[in-house]
Structure formats: C-alpha cells, structure tokens
Amino acid sequence: MTYNNMLNIAIMGFGTVGSGIVRVVSDSYSLIKRRLGDDINIKRILDLRDFPDSPYSNRITHDFNEILNDESISVIAETMGGIGAAYKFTKALLESGKCVVSSNKELVAAHGAELLELARAHGARYLFEGSVGGGIPLIRPMTESLAHDDITEITAILNGTTNFILTEMAHSGASFADALAEAQKLGYAEADPTADVDGYDSCRKICILAAVAFGALLPFPEVKCTGIRSVTPADIAAAAERNRAVKLIARAKRLPDGKIEAEVAPFEVEMTNPLYAVEGVYNGVLLHGTMTGDVMFYGRGAGSLPTASAVVSDIVDCGCKIGNQPPQTFWSDGSGLYARPDTASVEGLGNRLF
Amino acid sequence: MTYNNMLNIAIMGFGTVGSGIVRVVSDSYSLIKRRLGDDINIKRILDLRDFPDSPYSNRITHDFNEILNDESISVIAETMGGIGAAYKFTKALLESGKCVVSSNKELVAAHGAELLELARAHGARYLFEGSVGGGIPLIRPMTESLAHDDITEITAILNGTTNFILTEMAHSGASFADALAEAQKLGYAEADPTADVDGYDSCRKICILAAVAFGALLPFPEVKCTGIRSVTPADIAAAAERNRAVKLIARAKRLPDGKIEAEVAPFEVEMTNPLYAVEGVYNGVLLHGTMTGDVMFYGRGAGSLPTASAVVSDIVDCGCKIGNQPPQTFWSDGSGLYARPDTASVEGLGNRLF
Numbered sequence: 001m002t003y004n005n006m007l008n009i010a011i012m013g014f015g016t017v018g019s020g021i022v023r024v025v026s027d028s029y030s031l032i033k034r035r036l037g038d039d040i041n042i043k044r045i046l047d048l049r050d051f052p053d054s055p056y057s058n059r060i061t062h063d064f065n066e067i068l069n070d071e072s073i074s075v076i077a078e079t080m081g082g083i084g085a086a087y088k089f090t091k092a093l094l095e096s097g098k099c100v101v102s103s104n105k106e107l108v109a110a111h112g113a114e115l116l117e118l119a120r121a122h123g124a125r126y127l128f129e130g131s132v133g134g135g136i137p138l139i140r141p142m143t144e145s146l147a148h149d150d151i152t153e154i155t156a157i158l159n160g161t162t163n164f165i166l167t168e169m170a171h172s173g174a175s176f177a178d179a180l181a182e183a184q185k186l187g188y189a190e191a192d193p194t195a196d197v198d199g200y201d202s203c204r205k206i207c208i209l210a211a212v213a214f215g216a217l218l219p220f221p222e223v224k225c226t227g228i229r230s231v232t233p234a235d236i237a238a239a240a241e242r243n244r245a246v247k248l249i250a251r252a253k254r255l256p257d258g259k260i261e262a263e264v265a266p267f268e269v270e271m272t273n274p275l276y277a278v279e280g281v282y283n284g285v286l287l288h289g290t291m292t293g294d295v296m297f298y299g300r301g302a303g304s305l306p307t308a309s310a311v312v313s314d315i316v317d318c319g320c321k322i323g324n325q326p327p328q329t330f331w332s333d334g335s336g337l338y339a340r341p342d343t344a345s346v347e348g349l350g351n352r353l354f
Numbered sequence: 355m356t357y358n359n360m361l362n363i364a365i366m367g368f369g370t371v372g373s374g375i376v377r378v379v380s381d382s383y384s385l386i387k388r389r390l391g392d393d394i395n396i397k398r399i400l401d402l403r404d405f406p407d408s409p410y411s412n413r414i415t416h417d418f419n420e421i422l423n424d425e426s427i428s429v430i431a432e433t434m435g436g437i438g439a440a441y442k443f444t445k446a447l448l449e450s451g452k453c454v455v456s457s458n459k460e461l462v463a464a465h466g467a468e469l470l471e472l473a474r475a476h477g478a479r480y481l482f483e484g485s486v487g488g489g490i491p492l493i494r495p496m497t498e499s500l501a502h503d504d505i506t507e508i509t510a511i512l513n514g515t516t517n518f519i520l521t522e523m524a525h526s527g528a529s530f531a532d533a534l535a536e537a538q539k540l541g542y543a544e545a546d547p548t549a550d551v552d553g554y555d556s557c558r559k560i561c562i563l564a565a566v567a568f569g570a571l572l573p574f575p576e577v578k579c580t581g582i583r584s585v586t587p588a589d590i591a592a593a594a595e596r597n598r599a600v601k602l603i604a605r606a607k608r609l610p611d612g613k614i615e616a617e618v619a620p621f622e623v624e625m626t627n628p629l630y631a632v633e634g635v636y637n638g639v640l641l642h643g644t645m646t647g648d649v650m651f652y653g654r655g656a657g658s659l660p661t662a663s664a665v666v667s668d669i670v671d672c673g674c675k676i677g678n679q680p681p682q683t684f685w686s687d688g689s690g691l692y693a694r695p696d697t698a699s700v701e702g703l704g705n706r707l708f
Binding site for chain 1 (some may be wrong): 378380381386388389435483489491492494495498499500501502503504535624628630631643644645646647648649650651652653654659660662663665668670671684
C-alpha cells in the first residue's frame with residue numbers, strides 16, 4: 001500500500017500528554033497510516049522550553065504563528081492545559097479552519113460550547129476524547145455509537161487519584177492524610193492535590209460528559225461539588241458493613257422539565273452497582289440509554305500513554321474525515337439549566353456521605 | 355434545520371432485531387436525522403411472512419430483488435440470522451455497491467473475511483456492531499478509538515444466557531438444570547439452549563472480536579470450546595471459598611509468533627479481575643492495549659432494543675460516510691493460525707474448571 005497524502009500535525013505543549021503523543025505516533029506509525037489511508041508527520045511542537053536532547057528538537061518552535069500560518073498543518077493537538085494561552089490559540093486555529101484536538105478539560109469545561117460553535121462556523125472540528133477518562137473510549141462512542149439513543153443519566157468515577165485514595169483507605173484502614181501521602185509517593189497525586197481531592201477535576205469532567213449527552217454545558221462553578229477530605233476510615237468501615245463502598249461519584253441526570261441535575265459527592269455505593277467494583281486508579285462511566293439500557297466503560301483514567309492514545313484517536317478521526325463531516329456534538333450554554341440534587345439517596349446507587 | 359437528502363434503508367428479517375430497528379428509527383427519528391444531516395426512511399422490509407396489522411405492512415416484501423434493484427436504497431440491515439439466504443443476499447448487495455449492516459454473528463463468524471473483502475472491492479461497507487455484545491459499543495471503539503493501539507488480548511463474558519445461569523447457581527445454589535429452566539421461563543434461554551450453554555455462541559463472538567483486533571478470522575470450529583453443562587453447585591461453592599466466581603470466559607490472545615490463542619471455557623475468575631463483577635444477563639469485554647492498558651466495556655449483551663440500537667448505529671455510520679471511507683477492519687483467513695491454550699491457568703484471570 002502506498003500513501004499519496006501526508007497528514008501534517010502539530011502539538012502544542014510538550015509535557016506529559018504531548019510527549020506521549022510523539023511516542024504513540026512513533027510506536028503505532030503503521031497502524032495509524034493504515035487507518036488514515038495517508039502518511040502522518042509531526043511537523044511542529046510548540047513549547048516555551050527547548051529540548052536539545054530530543055530527536056524532535058528540530059520541530060520545536062516557540063512561535064505559535066509558525067503553526068497558525070503553516071497551511072500544510074491541518075490538525076493540532078492542544079495539550080497545554082489551563083485556559084489563557086490554550087483558549088487564545090485554539091480560537092485562532094479554529095477560525096483559520098484547522099482542526100483542534102484537546103486533552104484540556106479546563107478549557108473544554110469552560111469554553112467548549114463556544115469552541116464547538118466556532119469549529120462549526122469555520123468547517124473545522126474540535127474533538128476532546130482525551131479530556132475525560134484518559135484512554136477509555138467515551139466521547140466518540142457517545143457521539144457515534146449511541147448518538148441515536150436518548151442518554152438520560154450518567155453516573156461515574158472520573159478521578160483516579162481520589163479513587164486510589166479511597167481504595168487504599170478501604171483496604172488498609174489508613175487515614176485520608178496517609179492515603180494521600182501514599183498516592184503522592186506513587187505519583188498518582190500532585191503536590192497540590194486540591195483539584196483532585198476537592199472534586200473540581202471530576203466536576204469539570206461530568207460537565208463535559210453531560211454536555212455531550214444532553215447538549216448543554218452547565219456552568220461548572222454552579223455544580224454542587226464535595227470532595228473526599230472529610231471521609232474517615234470509620235465512614236468507610238460503616239459502609240463496608242452494609243456491603244457498600246465509598247466512592248467519589250460524579251453524576252448528571254436530565255430531568256423531565258429539561259433541567260440537568262448534577263453533582264460530585266462521596267457516595268456509599270451499593271454492591272449491585274457496577275461502579276462498586278471500580279478500584280484503585282481506574283475510572284468507570286455508567287450511562288443509561290433509553291434503548292441500550294445500562295452501559296459501562298472502564299479503564300485507566302489518566303497517564304501519559306492512555307491519554308495520548310485518546311488524543312491520537314481524535315487526530316486520526318480528523319484525518320479521515322476532513323471535508324464533509326457533521327459536527328459531532330451540539331452544545332448550548334446551559335446557564336439556568338442547573339438543578340441541585342435534593343434527595344438523600346439515588347436509586348440504584350446509594351446515599352451521599354455528606 | 356432542513357434535510358435535503360433522504361437515506362432510504364431496507365431491513366431483511368422482521369423478527370426480534372428487525373422489529374427493534376423499526377422501533378429505534380421511529381423513537382429516535384429526530385436524533386438520527388440530526389446525526390445524519392439527512393432524513394431517513396425505511397423503504398422495504400423483507401420477510402417470508404405478512405404483517406397485516408403492522409403500520410409497516412405496506413413496506414413488507416417477499417422478493418429480495420425489490421431491494422437489490424432499488425437504486426434509492428443504499429443501506430440494508432440484515433437481521434435474518436443463519437447462513438444460507440443471509441449469505442447469498444449479503445453477497446449480492448455488496449457486489450452491487452450497497453452497504454450492509456448485520457446482527458448475524460453466524461454469518462460474520464463464518465464468512466466475515468470474504469464479505470469485508472467484497473465490500474472493499476465494490477466501494478461498499480459491511481458493518482456488524484450488533485453481532486457481538488448487543489447494544490454495547492464494541493466494534494466501532496475497537497476500529498476507531500483504539501485503531502492505532504496494539505490490542506494484544508481479549509477476555510470476555512459474551513453470552514448473557516450462560517452468565518445468568520451461573521449467577522443464578524451462585525446466588526441460590528441451584529443445579530444447572532434448574533437454573534436453565536429458570537432462564538427459559540424468563541425468556542433468557544431458548545427451548546434448545548445448545549448454542550448458548552455449549553459455548554458456540556460465545557465462540558463465534560470471540561472469533562469476530564479476535565478478527566477485529568488481530569486482523570485474521572480463525573475457523574471457529576477449530577477453537578477449543580467447552581460449555582457449562584458440567585458445572586456443579588459444588589464447583590461454584592469451591593470457587594467462592596477462594597473468592598472466585600465461575601464465569602464462561604471467551605478469550606483470545608496474540609502470541610509472539612503471530613498465532614492466535616483462543617478458547618471458550620468456564621473459569622474460576624479472580625476477584626481482582628473486572629469480569630468477576632459482571633453478573634446476570636450482562637456481558638463484559640476486557641481488552642488489553644499496549645498504549646491504553648486495560649479497558650472494559652459492559653452492558654446488556656442481547657435483547658431487541660439494545661441489539662437494534664447497535665444496528666442503527668451502523669446504519670447511521672454508513673449514512674454519514676458513504677463515499678470515501680477506508681475499510682474499517684481488514685481480515686485475512688486465519689486458517690493455520692490457531693494456537694490451542696496449554697496452560698492450566700491464565701495470569702490475572704484464574705484457572706479453567708475443566
């Protein structure tokens with residue numbers, strides 16, 4: 001098989017995920033070419049730093065315009081994180097008709113509706129499989145395989161750090177502080193663990209999944225969000241006596257009036273719920289579809305190669321479909337649609353701890 | 355939004371899945387139109403019977419040529435089952451350049467390699483998401499989201515009937531015969547349960563998944579296949595004492611020499627394996643990808659609406675991509691590639707019962 005066309009891509013941000021993309025493209029080069037039907041080339045890597053020892057050192061640029069103005073580059077992976085520069089660059093790229101694929105959950109949760117609309121208006125695509133659930137196929141199955149189903153509810157474990165801490169507490173009886181220290185030692189938690197343990201990471205991710213399912217992006221600061229700092233070994237032991245496990249659950253549900261109930265909170269999860277068995281750094285996402293019933297997706301929710309792998313699947317998707325693809329998902333601004341959950345327990349899941 | 359084009363489809367076989375397709379297309383009409391960007395119309399339904407009381411009675415035909423020769427029909431759902439007529443009709447449709455989507459695991463497992471090649475040669479598509487795992491998105495995530503990953507191993511519960519029987523035996527201590535009778539009473543098992551309880555259904559499905567992952571279709575009669583007829587309550591109790599659960603496991607693994615190890619057998623599954631918690635009529639498919647790590651897909655593996663939902667996702671996929679799509683999967687004839695498993699246990703899974 002010969003390849004006549006070259007898909008030139010760029011990466012913005014040569015950190016954990018960005019360097020993972022280089023590795024995935026290199027290791028899976030022939031599989032990617034076969035799927036694309038074209039050759040693939042990483043033409044530019046944008047970073048503030050130099051990488052003199054990298055085999056890709058000659059692709060490094062500090063100038064965003066070298067990517068924006070290069071007409072041969074059609075797909076850009078944004079793995080910078082944060083909102084400031086990533087937001088500005090993504091807008092400029094979409095406005096110029098280039099496709100952007102992202103692992104940046106902060107940006108997608110804050111400005112996804114606007115960026116999707118910008119992509120649509122300029123015949124470009126904005127994909128973000130890598131922003132939720134690491135390497136687990138989630139957003140593409142929701143927007144393609146289940147596109148015609150009516151997803152009514154999402155119940156999920158979306159943060160591997162907190163799930164590791166809660167699993168460690170359950171297995172060893174450790175305190176939250178000791179389990180957090182263990183997670184930090186193993187590289188599963190950051191020095192400043194706030195975004196994970198206070199639930200903000202899970203909250204951004206459930207807002208993204210709810211937007212994919214329900215078509216409206218909730219303003220995530222409105223969403224009720226409780227973390228796991230106050231969970232004690234006694235809470236976990238009491239749950240275990242009732243055959244339940246304490247999990248940080250992120251959930252969203254479309255209500256009959258069109259509002260969207262959503263929250264992040266530690267729950268005592270019943271043994272009969274498939275999320276009960278999701279342990280350690282793993283993530284699990286349980287969807288309820290009117291036609292399909294309950295479906296769960298499970299896997300590693302973080303890590304360089306799994307997340308990079310998800311970003312590469314979006315790159316390949318863009319490469320296959322440049323030209324005449326309908327937008328994969330439609331989001332309105334969900335301001336005013338938020339409904340605060342007001343029941344003590346959730347059927348089929350369990351009760352909130354706090 | 356207005357729709358200029360009409361996607362005309364036909365259904366062959368108006369049984370459980372075929373009638374489910376009519377219901378899904380009707381109930382999800384607006385979602386399907388939005389995803390397609392086109393309108394959709396079920397123009398013909400092929401069946402030997404008449405359905406005078408169906409609102410679709412005027413679409414029923416007994417003549418396959420009314421579908422084959424209708425140039426306005428571009429996608430056909432084959433939900434007839436079996437090999438004879440389904441094989442002949444599918445070949446004729448693909449040769450005429452029409453897309454065929456199928457829930458027929460017998461046909462895909464027997465002739466999938468030939469039919470995919472026929473589709474490729476005639477610029478058509480042959481999709482079969484509904485042939486494995488009911489409504490669980492499986493084949494599309496494997497061929498799109500994970501296309502660039504190197505899937506090395508598949509371990510799965512692919513038959514809801516046998517999983518229900520084994521779960522029932524574990525929970526109530528019932529014998530195999532009593533649990534089978536219960537499954538038949540509830541409509542989970544057929545009057546002749548051979549294909550399910552002797553493992554043939556699981557065996558066809560693991561051959562299909564292995565072909566998607568490894569690119570070669572094993573001749574399924576060669577694959578070692580043991581069912582659950584000989585499993586006793588004592589076997590299950592002994593496993594439970596070791597914190598294990600007896601499951602009918604279908605597995606396939608690519609070996610370093612390029613051969614494919616595959617089998618269907620009852621295993622004592624370790625508690626740490628995510629398949630341990632898959633109970634009742636549910637299916638679970640655990641994939642290991644070099645980049646992605648372990649990923650599991652879980653849901654109802656059968657039923658009219660879930661399976662029809664998977665078939666409709668293939669119809670929509672064909673409708674979106676008619677024109678210039680690379681083949682989604684490449685299969686060679688896997689004759690001579692089969693490796694019989696020769697170890698007493700499988701790492702991370704458990705040991706075989708027989």
